Amino acid sequence: MRKTSSDSALLRIEGLRLHFKTMRGTVQAVDDVTFSLNRGRTLVVVGESGCGKSSLARGILRLLPRNVETYSGKIYLNGDELMCLTDERFRREVRWVRMSMVPQAAMNSLNPVVRVEDQVAEPLLVHKCVTTREEAYERAREAFRMVGVPLDFMTRYPFELSGGMRQRVALAMALVTDPELVVLDEPTSALDLLTQANIMNVLKQIKKDIGVTFILITHDIATSSELADDAAVMYAGQLVEFCDAGRFYLDPLHPYSRGLMGSVPTLWERKDLMFIPGQPPSLLDPPKGCRFAERCPDRFDKCEEEPPLTEVDVGHWVKCWLHR
Ligand SMILES: Nc1ncnc2c1ncn2[C@@H]1O[C@H](COP(=O)(O)OP(=O)(O)OP(=O)(O)O)[C@@H](O)[C@H]1O
Numbered sequence: 499m500r501k502t503s504s505d506s507a508l509l510r511i512e513g514l515r516l517h518f519k520t521m522r523g524t525v526q527a528v529d530d531v532t533f534s535l536n537r538g539r540t541l542v543v544v545g546e547s548g549c550g551k552s553s554l555a556r557g558i559l560r561l562l563p564r565n566v567e568t569y570s571g572k573i574y575l576n577g578d579e580l581m582c583l584t585d586e587r588f589r590r591e592v593r594w595v596r597m598s599m600v601p602q603a604a605m606n607s608l609n610p611v612v613r614v615e616d617q618v619a620e621p622l623l624v625h626k627c628v629t630t631r632e633e634a635y636e637r638a639r640e641a642f643r644m645v646g647v648p649l650d651f652m653t654r655y656p657f658e659l660s661g662g663m664r665q666r667v668a669l670a671m672a673l674v675t676d677p678e679l680v681v682l683d684e685p686t687s688a689l690d691l692l693t694q695a696n697i698m699n700v701l702k703q704i705k706k707d708i709g710v711t712f713i714l715i716t717h718d719i720a721t722s723s724e725l726a727d728d729a730a731v732m733y734a735g736q737l738v739e740f741c742d743a744g745r746f747y748l749d750p751l752h753p754y755s756r757g758l759m760g761s762v763p764t765l766w767e768r769k770d771l772m773f774i775p776g777q778p779p780s781l782l783d784p785p786k787g788c789r790f791a792e793r794c795p796d797r798f799d800k801c802e803e804e805p806p807l808t809e810v811d812v813g814h815w816v817k818c819w820l821h822r
């Protein structure tokens with residue numbers, strides 16, 4: 499695999515585009531996304547429904563639907579350029595081996611007629627990460643322990659487990675090959691509050707124990723703060739802000755990020771919750787200038803041009819003319 503010269507990031511994405519062909523035109527689900535993520539950190543990705551978060555995840559893992567029109571840019575994993583790999587090499591050497599994913603609604607996508615231990619052991623056997631079946635099942639047991647699934651549940655079928663337990667099984671499947679990067683697409687949505695908190699605690703513990711790098715896609719800005727080291731804000735297919743979590747949760751710069759943060763209720767502070775009037779633009783024909791301009795309280799003439807993603811402080815990137 500081709501190496502970059504000097505990048506120390508575990509994951510570096512440059513100008514990633516993922517566009518889909520539809521009857522109504524081209525959907526620009528991910529449009530020119532660039533960022534770097536260092537090893538052992540957790541990146542929280544937030545943004546309104548439909549802004550391209552799952553598409554970004556699919557682009558990183560090359561899990562592409564048939565109607566892809568454009569899939570371009572560069573993806574480096576620990577310096578190795580992945581876009582130049584054939585699909586076959588990517589499948590054999592990267593996906594599920596070096597990076598894995600817990601897809602959105604994973605707990606409902608387990609195979610209903612296969613016992614969960616077989617499903618967790620499968621990636622090891624398929625990718626020949628182990629030499630014997632015994633070793634695969636031993637590694638599966640370790641993964642079950644790591645995610646807090648009692649070992650006597652291993653022989654059950656998915657329907658015999660609660661939603662929270664099934665979500666843990668999906669997490670075990672993603673972790674069992676000991677990947678460098680795990681992408682979690684809304685791992686706690688559709689779970690009750692207590693189960694959500696349990697899953698977040700499991701993730702925190704795993705992060706502490708094995709130092710894996712996570713990308714956590716979530717709507718739950720408040721809860722994700724416990725896990726976040728970095729934050730990325732997406733709007734209409736683009737990255738509009740990227741910074742460390744401290745800055746994002748306390749004082750984000752992009753007007754859209756500020757609106758998002760203002761809409762998060764807190765227990766310790768009485769405040770009027772903000773909301774962002776209007777709707778995000780259609781990704782079929784997004785505006786030429788700043789895609790947020792129409793809803794932005796701070797817009798001015800310049801916003802008719804597209805602002806570049808600019809590093810306004812070390813590691814703090816903002817796509818807004820107010821911050822140049
Ligand atoms: N295969 C596809 N073909 C056409 N359009 C698609 C396809 N997959 C996703 N889209 C569109 O791409 C845009 C981004 O979708 P995506 O699922 O990535 O958003 P999201 O941020 O994950 O949303 P949510 O928070 O609801 O999960 C949406 O407009 C969606 O309708």
Ligand SMILES: [Mg+2]
Binds near residue numbers: 551552553
């Ligand atoms: Mg999604």
